[in-house]
Each structure stands twice: as structure tokens, then as C-alpha cells.
Amino acid sequence: MSQSHKEPIDCPHCHARGEFELWDSVNVDLDPELRDKIFNDELFLWQCPNCRNEVFIPFGSLYHDMKNKFMLFFSFEEPERGKYDPLEIPQPLGLEDGYTIRSVYGLINFKEKIAILENGLNDVVIERMKYIISHISYPEISEKRYDLRFGGLNAKEEDSMHESIVFFYLDEEKEEKMILTLPMDNYYEHKLAVKLDPRFNVERGVCVDQEWIANQMKKSAP
Numbered sequence: 083m084s085q086s087h088k089e090p091i092d093c094p095h096c097h098a099r100g101e102f103e104l105w106d107s108v109n110v111d112l113d114p115e116l117r118d119k120i121f122n123d124e125l126f127l128w129q130c131p132n133c134r135n136e137v138f139i140p141f142g143s144l145y146h147d148m149k150n151k152f153m154l155f156f157s158f159e160e161p162e163r164g165k166y167d168p169l170e171i172p173q174p175l176g177l178e179d180g181y182t183i184r185s186v187y188g189l190i191n192f193k194e195k196i197a198i199l200e201n202g203l204n205d206v207v208i209e210r211m212k213y214i215i216s217h218i219s220y221p222e223i224s225e226k227r228y229d230l231r232f233g234g235l236n237a238k239e240e241d242s243m244h245e246s247i248v249f250f251y252l253d254e255e256k257e258e259k260m261i262l263t264l265p266m267d268n269y270y271e272h273k274l275a276v277k278l279d280p281r282f283n284v285e286r287g288v289c290v291d292q293e294w295i296a297n298q299m300k301k302s303a304p
């Protein structure tokens with residue numbers, strides 16, 4: 083079940099007092115509207131009842147998707163230390179095997195992680211693909227420090243077996259969204275590579291992002 087509590091808030095525009103509902107945990111099977119409110123940022127917006135201005139209120143939450151078997155410990159800010167340490171998770175979470183448990187920092191990363199896991203994809207494989215694409219296939223992406231993002235799956239009409247996988251980044255010079263579409267086989271090749279390489283074993287609750295992948299790649303290959 084989802085849990086929330088109310089926090090008092092002073093409007094920064096007109097100084098009226100109000101209350102904001104802060105979600106400590108979100109269960110999207112029971113409360114699917116909360117998922118939508120994350121994607122349109124509404125969960126983090128408070129509207130002042132007096133002056134009607136909107137205020138963005140960053141807070142962390144525990145995100146639980148039972149259908150797709152994943153749990154995300156989300157925070158806006160990265161911790162000063164130990165970003166890639168495994169989380170000390172209270173043991174009796176009562177989760178079945180096969181759960182993906184991650185820490186996620188930043189709202190863009192949070193939404194991307196949800197999209198990856200809702201599509202039934204392995205996030206380590208996706209991050210490895212992103213790393214190879216942006217450092218080897220299209221090195222200008224990493225040289226210009228653009229963020230490559232997961233953009234979804236494409237199904238060919240009448241044949242769901244032949245999907246392709248989409249990535250995108252914003253080319254800030256051209257002010258253009260660049261889209262890369264790869265055959266699904268490419269995903270499965272990376273998936274096999276991840277399975278065979280112990281550097282990509284993830285402990286529960288670890289943050290898996292581009293920096294984590296880069297750290298693992300720097301370790302000597304088995």
C-alpha cells in the first residue's frame with residue numbers, strides 16, 4: 083500500500099500557510115494514478131490555495147511495482163558518499179525472488195528506470211548498451227557529455243517478436259532530439275555478455291547508472 087503524510091508549507095510567493103501531501107511510499111499496482119503523477123511531475127507540485135502559484139517540492143520515496151517486480155529507493159539528491167554501496171535493506175520485505183531492487187537519484191533517472199523495468203528489460207543490460215553506444219559506436223555523445231536515454235521498444239506490426247529498441251539524446255548544438263533505433267538482437271547480445279561477466283552482478287539496492295557501468299568496465303575483465 084502507498085503511504086503519505088502531510089507537511090506544513092509556507093508559500094514562497096505570498097507566504098500563505100498550507101499543507102503538502104508527501105508520499106513516503108508509492109505502490110503503483112494499488113494506486114496507478116501516482117505513477118502518472120510522477121511522470122507529469124504532479125506528485126512533486128504544490129499549488130498555493132491563496133495565490134495559485136505552483137511550488138516544486140523534491141522528496142524521496144519508495145516506489146513499488148508488484149506486477150513488474152521491482153522496487154526503487156528514489157532520492158532527488160545523490161548522497162555525498164557511498165552512492166554505489168549496497169543498501170541495507172530491512173530483511174523481511176517479503177518480496178518474491180526475481181525482484182529488481184535499486185537506488186535511483188534524480189527525477190529523470192527515476193522515470194527512465196521505471197520505463198526500462200516496466201518494459202521487462204534488464205537495466206544493467208540497458209546501461210551497458212548506453213555505455214557502448216555513447217563511448218564506442220557514437221563517441222561524440224560522451225565527448226560532448228550528452229546523456230543517452232532509453233526511449234522505449236518498437237513492435238513491428240503483426241510480429242511482436244521483432245521489436246527494436248530506441249535510445250535518444252538531445253544534441254544541444256543542433257537543438258535536436260537524436261533518435262537511435264537498434265534491433266532487439268543487439269539487446270540480447272548485451273544480455274548474454276552481462277550474464278557471463280561477473281563484473282555486472284549487482285547487489286540489492288545498488289544504483290545502476292552510467293557511472294556504475296563505467297566503474298565496472300574499468301575493473302579487469304574476467
Ligand SMILES: [Zn+2]
Binds near residue numbers: 096098131133134
Ligand atoms: Zn501563495
